[in-house]
Amino acid sequence: MSTANPSPLWRPTDEVVAQAQVTKFQAWAAEEHGAPSGGGYAALHRWSVDELDTFWKAVTEWFDVRFPTPYARVLGDRSMPGAQWFPGATVNYAEHALRAAETRADEPALLYVDETHEAVPVTWSDLRRQVGSLAAELRALGVRPGDRVSGYVPNIPQAVVALLATAAVGGVWTSCAPDFGARSVLDRFQQIEPVVLFTVDGYRYGGKEHDRRDVVAELRRELPTLRAVVHIPLLGTDAPEGALEWSSLTSADIEPVFEEVPFDHPLWVLYSSGTTGLPKAIVQSQGGILVEHLKQLGLHCDLGPEDRFFWYTSTGWMMWNFLVSGLLTGTTIVLYDGSPGYPDTGAQWRIAERTGATLYGTSAAYVMACRKAGVHPSRDFDLTRVRCVATTGSPLPPDGFRWLHDEVRDDLWIASVSGGTDVCSCFAGAVPTLPVYIGELQAPGLGTDLQSWDPSGKPLIDEVGELVVTNPMPSMPIRFWNDPDGSRYHDSYFDTYPGVWRHGDWITVTSRGSVVIHGRSDSTLNRQGVRMGSADIYEAVERLPEIRESLVIGVEQPDGGYWMPLFVHLAPGAVLDEALLDRIKRTIREQLSPRHVPDEVIEVPGVPHTLTGKRIEVPVKRLLQGAPMEKAVNVGSVDNVELLHFYEKLARERG
The missing domain is CATH 3.30.300.30 (ANL, C-terminal domain)
Structure with a gap:
């Protein structure tokens, strides 16, 4: 592919660059930690991978991460797999996700939208109160640090409360969307043996109600480790025999108590798509996700308290977990539960308009569907608050970039991002201070030594190679569930190039520092x-x-x-x-x-x-x-x- 010098589709203004969090972070890190003060993002990125320990220490200071027990050093062991981050430190993810309640109690933490497209707010203080109440009830049910708590729930506020309450008590959260059938849920949940199951009676999608009570009954039968089932009456039905009512567990007015857990304590289990064999049960840590998501959302997505963060996703996809982490930066997150194209293809744009979304994330497939259907977002919706449209799921084709530029706004920041469930983050994508070139991801992420390698392990520039990451990231899995000797984890990423993460994508790293994704290498x-x-x-x-x-x-x-x-x-x-x-x-x-x-x-x-x-x-x-x-x-x-x-x-x- 040619990487001659095309002109960029978009360039941030000097004002945008000056105001970006990543610019302020670089100036501060230059004074405090010896980061380069000049050279822009490229210089900062080089420093972040060359001085990995110092970079991640700087991230924790910049975002004021609270360690009740301090760490001995940043990286105890940097081998992959098996890197040890912040050994000795204790932390709690949920505590950080609810911090904004201290200063912005009456502002919305969540905006919940269903297929009526009317937004219903949940304030920071109410979110914190519900988490406090549910965490106390989970402890009363005997949920201890390390116990697994599962959700068969759509993208609703109750799902966020359940995740945060689980994290508060040191439990391990896992979820599936209710459009998953019983077999595919059991393929996931049976591996990890949950003690509590949050369920809905059904969900609404495409203007229809879908009753899931039979599936819930089957899950209860087939998950013998369950000690409690919590019923969320989304369709208004009564709790089944022996189930607890959601409202009775979340009505108390109790301050949340946050368990201090080790940095590498498991936070949640995500699953690979499982298209061949059982899905891999991927375990990520409280501390690793906390610092990686603060970096990704705060510096790369440039999110803060003034923002509204909407990503179209379901609870069966890592982007839901990533969306919830928007709370870490004090951002209001938008939860949409419904069909991406109901009642018409323009549905997601309408939600972005009605919620005042500043960062709107969707799939490349949705963008291309809008283009094909002749949707005109800027003509039909007021999208003046949308600063950035981000896409993932598959590479955004050049026509998708052009369509967003022409049909949304010509000064729109378009962020095509690529990462994986495996790290619950992005390897490359959004950088608010860099230009956007058609068909390209702006740059590799900070702290991520992303390279394109040939079969012998030689780095390539302007040529197609394997996507590899040559240093550890905090959100890399601490392990897979049911993989006692670590062989399945090792074989998934480290068998091609020993000690180096091979992701399974073909990429080109251009001489300009941008990245092009070509599809799966397998x-x-x-x-x-x-x-x-x-x-x-x-x-x-x-x-x-x-x-x-x-x-x-x-x-x-x-x-x-x-x-x-x-x-x-x-x-x-x-x-x-x-x-x-x-x-x-x-x-x-x-x-x-x-x-x-x-x-x-x-x-x-x-x-x-x-x-x-x-x-x-x-x-x-x-x-x-x-x-x-x-x-x-x-x-x-x-x-x-x-x-x-x-x-x-x-x-x-x-x-």
Whole structure:
């Protein structure tokens, strides 16, 4: 790819740069900790990875992290896996998340929005009071530090209260969204053996009510470690036999008591998408998440008490945990529970308008859907308060950047970010003081030594390589659950380059310091020895109005050959005739290269996704290689299992 000198799509004004938290942090860190005072972000980043200990010490001081017991040193051991952060220190995540209640008691901490799009506030003082009440009740139920507390709940205020109360008592939180079926929830929760389960009776989505009482009954039967079940009557039903009522646990007026836990004490368990085998149960620490999220939200997202932070997400995705951490910076967070496109495709923009969101995060897929549907955000909504639109989930194509620039505002800060559930944060993305180039992430994050490596471990610039991180990040997993010897954790990230985190994405680090993500390296297309990312093909093909969505797979054949089919899900009324076939191939050839042109274009009834909306590439590849369904994919993690039978049948016919 060319990284000649294009002109940026957006540049921050001098005033924006001067006012940014990261600018003030750099000036302060230069005086207090020897950071470079000149050289802008690039110099600060270099210092942050060269002087890792000093950088993270500076972060804890800048954000006034409270350590009831002080730390002996910043990094006790920096080997990966197994880095030890702030050994000796104690801390509590929930205490920091509720600090703004001390100064802004009557202002909203949460704005809750359902499909009526009316925002309902929860003040800081009320949030703190509910957390205090619930934490006391959890302790009365015998929940002790290290016990697991689970939520089968949508993105509602009760979910935030339950997470914070769990963290306050030193418990370990984990959640699934109620659109997950019983099997996929049990695949996750049975691994960690929760003692308390918070559940709803159902949820509303797309204008319909979905009753989940049967699923809840099954979860209760299949989770023998449960000591208590708490009923949240979202649809207004009575608590089932033996369940506790949410309102009775959260009505007392009690100051929260925050357990002092070690820095590396587990905070929550997140899950990999689990498309093959059981989802990995990823454990992150109270202290590690606290300092990583303060850095990411406070410095990179530039959030503070004046901001309103809206990210479209569900409780089954790491972005929900990341959204809740907006409270750490004193920011009002917006919880939207409902369909991303109800009652029309413009729904999320309406919510951004009505809540006065200053940072609005969504998926690249939603941006492209708006572009296709002819949504005009700035014409139809007042988005003057939105400073930044951030996207994740998949790379934002160049057309997405242009559309946001043209249709929202030409002085809009567009932050395409990329990270992972594995670290519950971003490896690269938003920097308020840097320009934005079309199709690029602005820069690697502070303290994150992100590089692109070739197979022998040589760093590459302006060339495609593996995304690696060569030094530890505080939010890297402390372990996986049920992985006593650490082998599953090691094999997930550290088996390719010993001692170096390999994430499984293809990236380019440009000579300007920006980053381009090309797609997953484990489903990478490799033709005649040339590696290609699937994202580039999706971007080209899905510009065609006839193509609703596509999926490209590269299958190594037993005879040494290589088969690269492109599956297309057509828009209503479109037909895959010779003319469309020809346009698809010509588009790919002209925009990418002849090497990117697929061997076959096959019409499919739909593209399967994980429950968090990612296209399923690797399991489809395994099916096409002849693996049986139960070996190729964990069906509980798929949004529409019926679609997989199409690919299974195709494999049989070809076989």
